[in-house]
Amino acid sequence: MNRSLGVCYYPEHWPEEIWDRDAQLMAETGLTWVRIGEFSWSRLEPQLGQFDWGWLDRAIAALGKAGLKVILGTPTATPPRWMLDKHPDMLAHGSNGEIRKFGSRRHYCFSHVAYREEARRITRLMAERYGANPIIAAWQTDNEYDCHDTAISYSTHAKHAFQDWCAQRYQSPQALNAAWGNVFW
Secondary structure: OOOOOEEEOOHHHOOHHHHHHHHHHHHHHOOOEEEEOOOOHHHHOOEOOEOOOHHHHHHHHHHHHOOOEEEEEOOOOOOOHHHHHHOHHHEOEOOOOOEOOEOEOOOEOOOOHHHHHHHHHHHHHHHHHHOOOOOEEEEEOOOOOOHHHOOOOOOHHHHHHHHHHHHHHHOOHHHHHHHOOOOOO
């Protein structure tokens, strides 16, 4: 029986001196896959446009040296503090109007245009840097979409994005009402 087993690993939280040993122990345990990177945006880009790829390069190399295959996650589930400082209106809103706080996953509104542009930018930069790396065997876009009820936002950005989606899809209130079965009212 051919079995593939994997693990999540967060090298950004561990001293670099133990990465080689950790990777070797993972391989000796029978693991073949390691997922990394999904919460690393603040470490990759501590300030807007200021990058530190070196630690991730070395972490990927350590895992590959042990014969492990890496699943590289985009870090879009945890935008860094500088982004919120630049775009304080990017926080998601609950149905009760409560604004999600910074410091957990998915504190942002998915519909916020600046968040989406930044997410595309960091994803493109990661793909350009690591897309041809033979140790990267798979990619994970974002992480645990909608965990802890975090995909829905009631912010003005979400409202306007929904209104725009309806306008693009249905082209008129009459067409929307017909599609949604609202014609009997």
